[in-house]
Structures are given as C-alpha cells and as structure tokens.
Amino acid sequence: MMNYTYLLINFFTVIICFLASFDRRIQFNKLFGKFLLSSTIVAIPFILWDIWFTRKGVWWFDLHYTLGIKIAELPIEEWLFFYCIPFACVFTYYCLEKFFKMEWVSVFNNLIVFTAVIVLSVAGLLYYEKIYTLLTVVVTILTLCYLHFIAKKDWIAKASFVYLILMPGFFAVNGILTGSLIPSPVVNYNPDEFLGIRMGTIPIEDAVYGYTQFLLNIYFFKKITKNEK
Template identity: 85%
Template sequence: MIPYTYILINFFTVIICFLASFDRRIQFNKLFGKFLLSSTIVAIPFIAWDIWFTAKGVWWFDLNYTLGLKIAGLPVEEWLFFYCIPFACVFTYYCLEKYFTLGWTDALNNLIVFTSFIVLGVVGLLYYERIYTLLTVIVTIITLCYLHFIAQKEWLGKASFVYLILMPGFFAVNGILTGSLIPSPVVNYNPNDFLGIRMGTIPIEDAVYGYSQFLLNIYFFKKITENEK
C-alpha cells in the first residue's frame, strides 16, 4: 500500500486545472479567492456530514493510504478533497461555459428536475432505512428544488451536461478511492447503509452525492462572482 495514495489523487485531480488557470486566455487565477469562498460555503455542511457518517461507521478510511494526519476524525486528505475536486469541476464548467455555446441544454431543465424528483423520491421511500441512500436523496432533491423553483436558475441543464462530461474523471478518482486498481479501498462503506448497487467499485450514491455537491459549488461560485462584478 502506498501511504501517499489519497494525497496523490487530490494532487493529480487539481494540478492540470490549476496550471491552466494562469493561461492568459482563461485567467481563472483571478477568481481563486472567490472560488475558495464559495467552495468553503459548500464544504462546511458536506464535511459535517462526512464527520458524522465516519463517527457512525457509515463509512471509514484505510489510513494506510493516507499521511496519517486526522482532523475531527477525517484524514487531512479528505478535507482537501472538498477543495481539490470542486476546483477541477468549477474550472471545467467555467471554461466550457466561456468557450462553448451550451444554451441548448436549457431545454432540459424541467426534465432533469422532475425526473430526478420522481426517481429519487421513489428510492428514498423504498430504502429509507439506508441512511447514506436516504440523506443523499433528501439533499439532492432539496438542492434541485431550490435551484429550479426558488433561485430559478436556468443553468441546471448546462451544469448537468458538464457533470456528464466530468464522469470519466469521477470514475477515475472515485474508482481508486473505492478499490479499483489498488489492493483494497481507501474508503469503505457499511453494506447496511447504502443500496449496494455499484458502478464498478463505486456506490451509486456517490454519483448522486457528487451531483448535488457539484451543483451547489457552481451556484455559490456564480452567485459570488456575479455579485462582485
């Protein structure tokens, strides 16, 4: 086992996007402060969720893959995860929105929200005793309903399309964390707390969890950058 596995995952996730941020055609480096603020707003509740689930044994970490440093029960790499992954996601969204015409995705907004509401609602009702499944369903439904009906954001289709584009990266990162290509998982899950449906080694809940986290990062990043223009 490589004790630097988790920190290396964070590093390689963010390094290309970080270096590209300084490209004079992109200049995302000028938005670093706004990104840090927006990602921290999102990270606070998700880290609290993480700390709680780790304490309850819903999931746990194999410290043999980490540096061995923990804060509030979480490896330091897990704290960095909530900045490194969103950085790569927000940067990708920023570039695609800036250089490509994605207006056609606006037509998907209603379809995405209502389909997600029905599918997630059914899953939540059927598997309410699985705490990871249930909480993921609740958070994602609330996120979608808030963005669509209250905040009235027209970019949900666009963001969902970008999230699909990011899926290869999602499978690479989460795949390794959940045991792909390495002897054992970095992150382990209690089988009683999730559906048990995996995409390779990745619990399907991770994709939905990541979707809500992605949407909230985009929302707060846009809100902060637009308010300060």
C-alpha cells in the same frame, strides 16, 4: 508509515486545471479567492456530514493510504478533497461556459429536475432505512427544488451536461478511492447503509452525492462572482 496514495489522487485531480488557470485566455487564477470562499461555503455542511457518517460507521477510511494526520475523525486528505475536486469541476464548467455555447441544453431543465425528483423520491421511500441513500436523496431533492423553483436558475441542465462530461474523471478518482487498481479501498462503506448497487467499485450514491456537491459549488461560485442568471 506515511503513504501518499490519497494525497496524490488529490494532486493529480487538480494540477492540470490549476496550471491551466493561468492561461491568459482563461485567467481563472484571478478568481482563486472567490472560488475558495464559495467552495468553503459548500464544504462546511459536506464535511460535517462526512464527520457524522464516519463516527456512525457508515463509512470509514483506511489510514494506510494517507499521511496518518486526522482532523475531527477525517484524514487531512479528505479535507483537501472538498477543495481539489470542486476546483477541477468548477474550472471545467467555467471554461466550457466561456468557450462554448451551451444554452441549447437549458430546454431540458424541467425534464431533468422533474425526472430526478421523481426517481430520487421513489428511491428514498423504498430504501428509507439506509441512511446514506436516504440522506443523499433528501439533500439532492432539496437542492434541485431550491435551484429550480426558488432561485429559478436556468443552468441546471447545462451543469448536468458538464457533470456527464466529468464522469470519466469521476470514475477514475472515485474508482481508486473505492478500491479499483489498489489492493483495498481507501474509503470503505457499511453494506447496511447503502443500496449495494455499484458502478464498478463505486456506490451509486456517490454519483448523486457528487452531483449535488457540484451543483452547489456552481451556484455559490456564480453567486459570488456575480456570474449568474
């Protein structure tokens, strides 16, 4: 039997941002094609990660909350997730950068990168046997090091600040997916493969995973639109 829960989560995540994209002051609709390209570049490795973890039983999906259509082990809604969530995030970042001066946040670039790398390294060394924790830590450290030391981007702190602003939306979406407000989770996690520390119903790894995905979406969007420093 079809259930639209996960589909509606994706829909309500993206609909307001999508409609606002056509505002003449924003005109984000002119960048739809470039967004699709940049988000696809990021989505490919994350989807492969998703498929691998699903096959290994690190996490799995309750198909009662989906249309029941699967592609490569994943519900069709999960594929849409890798476009809907980044769209809302990139759109929000784009608007905040367009209408507000946030350059002052850049002074925290070094602090954020070095603190994050140290904390994540400790977590990775202590809990290396937990695959979700370890892979999330490694990918995030590599992402931060690349952006800061190789690509030399000065907007990491700015993006981190925007990510904090997006936290209420993160808790709403991921909260429902992990079991808040509904009888059982849409996404279930193997307790042996993550720390077991939850923010409400959300594994703490999800916040780090989402942060990395957010940074990479911003990076490739800026690169493709030539709007980067």
